[in-house]
Amino acid sequence: MLDTWNDGPAKSAVVDFVQRVTAAGGPDFVEPASRVAVFDNDGTLWCEKPAYIQLDFLIRRLAQQTAADASLRERQPYRAAVDGDLKWFGDAVTKHYQGDNSDLKVLGAAVLSANVAITTEEHAARVNEFFVHAKHPTLGRPYTTCGYAPMVELLRHLEANAFTCYIVSGGGRDFMRPVTGPMYGIPPERVIGSSVGLIYQNGSLVTTAQPEFLDDGPVKPVRIWGRTGKRPIFAAGNSNGDIEMLEYTDTGPGPSLSMLVLHDDAEREFDYTAGAEKALERAAKSGWTVASIKSDWIRVFRD
């Protein structure tokens, strides 16, 4: 049980929590139907550095679009995609945080139209094709092996104790779904994420270029309720976008555990707190469990 976790405060907190909520007749017992656990994906279940895995999927698609229509070559973000200019994509986000939204707007429009006007089946085929070939740029392993073994073990530990686990990510719902089964044992109906709007046409669902959900920050609790009709009692995240989800879990009437994964292992994975500053502050203040990759995980990946 939790063999990939070192003995320490994070493992103890999980073991103790699970024992309390499953102890029939105990003061913290929770009915199995209410044992809902939610997990962020990027940086919580798989790597998000040096860039979101979905950004690689996007850039390949932008390059494909440019190959089919050379006139796109002169415009961003297509030029950056073809040139492999990852810095342009990173700068667009940095500029946004500095108050200049111009590049982010250009990027957003391209994101929304990258996979427009195809059926959900065609979209799944594009995603599957990507995952067959694509590898992590610095770790060298297929993206499908970039899941964190201790977190997958945690999913199984919770399920073995009658929890139902959901993924709740800012990443694309239909980008994640084809791989969450093989990677994490989480079926499509338990994947919550961002999405463009879909329209029904002649027996098929077709993608539009309109955003429907941006599943981040305060939207995460809304989408968790929309999907489950329940308040989770366990939540794991790693960034500022997870604070509301962790808080929603933490402020429920009964026992709960909110966990933050801390990326502090440059040797085996990555070492960064950018984008997680507020979450870490809040974790310290509210007594949330911090899982240090360096100290708490015996292994990072499965193979």
Add this chain to the structure above:
Amino acid sequence: MLDTWNDGPAKSAVVDFVQRVTAAGGPDFVEPASRVAVFDNDGTLWCEKPAYIQLDFLIRRLAQQTAADASLRERQPYRAAVDGDLKWFGDAVTKHYQGDNSDLKVLGAAVLSANVAITTEEHAARVNEFFVHAKHPTLGRPYTTCGYAPMVELLRHLEANAFTCYIVSGGGRDFMRPVTGPMYGIPPERVIGSSVGLIYQNGSLVTTAQPEFLDDGPVKPVRIWGRTGKRPIFAAGNSNGDIEMLEYTDTGPGPSLSMLVLHDDAEREFDYTAGAEKALERAAKSGWTVASIKSDWIRVFRD
């Protein structure tokens, strides 16, 4: 198995379909994970005449609001609610179909604000309170006993064959959730319906007066995909608003069964086809299974 169904074409179609998709090695075998079934609620799982059950919930709330603020007494739909003038509510819909939206707009605004600015927990408490007391106006039975016994038996038959069943209704998602467990054995995470938007505030989810989903017609397939990431292989409905859901199921690549419940039993339930004309036409054209309450159901209610 299906003891509340008379032997006949509808029962045979269901039994045959289930046998085919569960026959390991057979040409129509479907993996358990893909055995998704969807059921409309109003008129498919419980009564919708003489008025939607949720309309009773609404009218009681409007009367409550009027009791708290007498100035509402002069305005519609509050006046109609206090006077028990059900005809005004029916006429608002009729006028809409005749091209006059004025009353429907007034009604819509009242619907959206009837339960505004309360937490999801408070909303559930209002719904539970309603179902404790409210009875069907002509059948005389508590609404919680207005579920159709043959359809509940069908849910169990499908589940016994490794199907996962969802409710997909134009009715309010969070209006249905408190009773779908006890009435149908369907947990909140498998209830898809209409909803106002929710916002996250200080650890709680709070209702707004903004519509988020109107889960009807072509929106039903969109919401089914959003929730499940799968195309159903079994669907049951009863009205024009179910056509796209039944078609989406019917046009999948493998075996499927689309069923329409026909209300033709004035003695035991109700006899009407208004609002189902196109669905019945389509059922005849596409060979969908029609379940006649009068001919196919041995009993209508459980008790």
